[in-house]
Amino acid sequence: MKTTDNSGKKRWRPSWKGVIITLLVGSNIILIRIIEALFYKGQSLENEISRWKLSSAKTKKQLCVNINEKPAECTVCPGGWLWHRENCYYFSSGGDRRTWKESREVCEVMGADLLVIEDPQQGEFINKSIKQQRDGKFWIGLYRDGDGWRWVDGHLYNPGLLQISEEYSGDCVWQEAGSGYNKDDCLSKHSWICQKRSLKI
Template structure:
């Protein structure tokens, strides 16, 4: 048994060192340590190449982002400059300060922060129809807010005599209310109780009065002016 063990050990040493072939030359057999070292070196080389590629792509992407930001910044600056020029021209035409102003659409009158539209002679509508038309234009029927505004509207109406204009005051239950939800202030206007009706109109010669909401008159629309 001892002799067999010695022989086995000698054979293993021969395999590790290389065994001779039939011609008497030793055959080379790589050891497991060499194979592992070769694999490790190859893996490191591949990993280095991958990292280099990712770094290069990252730098390229960063450069593209920087260029895109520069273009956006330049474009925004050009647009802002153009907008400032347009605002300057528009505000100079209104006689207000060149650093900003309030504007109204064509055909509307501006007073302080509001715009007003007086429908033409042939635009006869019921009170509900007039309310809908104003809302379609982003406005509401006229709401009297203070005495100065009331005087402005009165001056504008005096230029269109004998025309009745629906305004935004209507009967809500037992009281009167404006279309914007505000309560009726008797100090600004007085509604006559001589005639029946649930909707109020304004006429240059007759002042304020109520009428059947189904009657057709002109109307006055009101909305906030555009600030630029």
């Protein structure tokens, strides 16, 4: 819009309509750019989520010890531990031998405790696993408590589940493949078996 100033010269002065139209067009362009950026960012985010899911599935397949069971569940044991049903088992090796109490302390540091035999199937799994170890005698979590025998988890000894040999004497029990469960002085030094619940992810 043209106007005349005091000197008589004509000067251009913008009209409010023009300013509003310019602002609307400019803001529309900015809004379109923002929408485009969000759209491409959304696609990028979807791609990242897809990549993460694929990577997660690969990691799960590498870590899970029960991959053939329910696909929604994954059971994990620490490296160097054996998995059986709901538990992880660690068999000490390399000639490291300790007293019963020292063995239990090592297990506790690893978030575990000495082995507790809960049923015949577990006992059979442990016996087969011991046969594959170089060391022969392993402390387990059975000890004399007063006049009776007790497991480290507090359960009483069940002679129907396993028999402690009377060949030796002592207040702690070790297991050896082929010779069963034997008593020994708790200060004797043997290998040991730790047990803890497996982690489900």
